[in-house]
Amino acid sequence: MASLTVRKLDDAIKTALKLRAAQSGRSVEDELRVILRQAAFEDSAPLPPAAAPETPSPPLQAPEGRYRVTLIIGGGIAAYKALDLIRRLKECGCEVRCVLTRAAERFVTALSASALAGSPCHTDLFDPTSEFDAGHIRLARHCDLVVVAPATADLMAKMAQGLADDLASAILLATDKPVLLAPAMNPAMWNNAATKRNVAQLARDGRTFVGPNRGEMAEANEAGIGRMAEPLEIAAGALTLLQPAQTQILKGRRVLITAGPTHEPIDPVRYIANRSSGKQGYAIAVAAAAAGADVVLISGPVNLPDPKGVKTIRVESAQEMLAAVEAALPTEVAIFAAAVADWRVAQAGAQKIKKGKDGAPALELVENPDILATIAKRATGRPPLVIGFAAETEHVAENARAKLARKGCDWIVANDVSPATGIMGGDSNAVQIFIKDQEAPEAWPAMSKTDVAARLVARIADTFSSSTESTPAS
Numbered sequence: 001m002a003s004l005t006v007r008k009l010d011d012a013i014k015t016a017l018k019l020r021a022a023q024s025g026r027s028v029e030d031e032l033r034v035i036l037r038q039a040a041f042e043d044s045a046p047l048p049p050a051a052a053p054e055t056p057s058p059p060l061q062a063p064e065g066r067y068r069v070t071l072i073i074g075g076g077i078a079a080y081k082a083l084d085l086i087r088r089l090k091e092c093g094c095e096v097r098c099v100l101t102r103a104a105e106r107f108v109t110a111l112s113a114s115a116l117a118g119s120p121c122h123t124d125l126f127d128p129t130s131e132f133d134a135g136h137i138r139l140a141r142h143c144d145l146v147v148v149a150p151a152t153a154d155l156m157a158k159m160a161q162g163l164a165d166d167l168a169s170a171i172l173l174a175t176d177k178p179v180l181l182a183p184a185m186n187p188a189m190w191n192n193a194a195t196k197r198n199v200a201q202l203a204r205d206g207r208t209f210v211g212p213n214r215g216e217m218a219e220a221n222e223a224g225i226g227r228m229a230e231p232l233e234i235a236a237g238a239l240t241l242l243q244p245a246q247t248q249i250l251k252g253r254r255v256l257i258t259a260g261p262t263h264e265p266i267d268p269v270r271y272i273a274n275r276s277s278g279k280q281g282y283a284i285a286v287a288a289a290a291a292g293a294d295v296v297l298i299s300g301p302v303n304l305p306d307p308k309g310v311k312t313i314r315v316e317s318a319q320e321m322l323a324a325v326e327a328a329l330p331t332e333v334a335i336f337a338a339a340v341a342d343w344r345v346a347q348a349g350a351q352k353i354k355k356g357k358d359g360a361p362a363l364e365l366v367e368n369p370d371i372l373a374t375i376a377k378r379a380t381g382r383p384p385l386v387i388g389f390a391a392e393t394e395h396v397a398e399n400a401r402a403k404l405a406r407k408g409c410d411w412i413v414a415n416d417v418s419p420a421t422g423i424m425g426g427d428s429n430a431v432q433i434f435i436k437d438q439e440a441p442e443a444w445p446a447m448s449k450t451d452v453a454a455r456l457v458a459r460i461a462d463t464f465s466s467s468t469e470s471t472p473a474s
């Protein structure tokens with residue numbers, strides 16, 4: 001199958017594509033998939049089920065505009081991630097007004113931020129069109145939260161000192177609202193004594209931090225603490241500050257989630273894997289933590305950072321995942337979103353298997369433990385609500401119903417992961433929830449994985465609140 005490099009499209013197409021993606025609430029990649037699907041099936045057979053429908057996915061945690069966020073984008077490499085953060089905040093029901101520092105404008109454009117936010121963005125403290133009535137005070141006060149992402153070393157130094165010589169710092173000095181800072185900088189800058197002093201001062205001043213995380217830097221061969229938290233984590237941090245305590249719908253509940261693929265070794269350097277990205281499981285962990293749950297995430301090998309406020313345990317194989325799950329019990333909810341390998345190699349080589357004159361080695365496969373069934377059928381210590389995922393490429397409903405009965409779980413979240421849907425590894429999902437003793441499944445429209453997570457968490461909380469039994473009502 002041919003691949004397409006977006007960089008090689010001309011600028012007019014890229015801009016139109018970004019605007020179209022922003023309007024439909026999809027990533028550019030998902031938008032491209034939708035366009036290609038439409039073109040491929042034009043005048044031919046009816047469209048197979050799509051990952052992202054023509055209509056934008058409905059906002060789930062809150063209707064847009066329920067919260068007002070002033071997002072200050074500082075001048076660092078991570079500014080590009082702030083554009084995704086605008087979308088994530090909007091998915092959480094936030095109306096976003098953006099402020100770019102002069103330095104930020106060197107990294108991303110005010111046009112992109114405005115198009116994604118759906119409102120003009122602000123850059124200049126002395127702008128006559130917005131300052132005739134002290135616009136910076138409006139941006140500082142007529143909001144529920146101020147988020148700074150990326151929070152540069154420079155911006156935090158100014159905040160710690162109370163400087164106000166540009167629009168961003170003037171807003172930060174004038175605001176009486178909570179402020180969430182997502183620092184991002186080179187590890188040497190983060191570890192500098194001056195930055196440490198400023199961060200400590202800002203924490204004493206009541207500012208909240210999300211990140212920075214450990215990881216690779218944009219600079220070649222540099223790694224350490226300094227990467228900006230991922231947009232999903234920042235949005236979850238924002239929601240925690242925005243939501244009053246009563247919306248902590250899973251407060252005090254212990255929730256276990258598995259995510260990602262497993263790697264089954266063939267020898268010390270080779271393994272059998274699958275295409276699971278872990279995005280859906282991680283999004284559920286973030287949503288459950290934002291809803292106040294005590295979350296344990298047991299993750300196979302994925303390329304995602306540990307979500308903030310979630311106890312994350314990394315494992316490789318199905319056997320390790322089962323051991324970690326059993327060690328994490330008891331929990332009230334167990335959600336098995338991981339794509340666990342059905343088989344492993346019976347005798348993984350202790351050393352790298354070498355090519356020989358006898359041709360390719362024969363790999364004998366044996367069945368892996370069935371983690372979902374093992375936990376759902378426990379005689380003692382079974383979580384009251386056990387939820388499995390069914391990733392199917394055909395006969396989704398039939399297979400999901402059979403899985404629900406065979407595994408002994410309470411719900412199955414089924415999705416069609418055939419390549420045409422773009423769900424595996426993508427940012428969208430279209431799921432049906434099959435519930436024990438309930439005839440018809442709940443079919444949810446296609447939406448972002450963040451939205452699926454939020455809606456699933458709300459559905460779980462509903463189940464607990466409507467149940468007086470130890471096993472939640474379905």
Ligand SMILES: Cc1cc2nc3c(=O)[nH]c(=O)nc-3n(C[C@H](O)[C@H](O)[C@H](O)COP(=O)(O)O)c2cc1C
Pocket residue numbers: 073074075076077078101102103104151152153154155184185186189
């Ligand atoms: C290529 C490049 C990357 C930069 N990345 C960062 C960064 O990640 N974090 C940071 O604190 N400063 C970074 N800086 C330095 C800031 O851009 C500089 O301190 C600027 O004055 C910050 O302005 P602001 O705080 O008003 O946005 C970078 C500078 C350049 C040229």
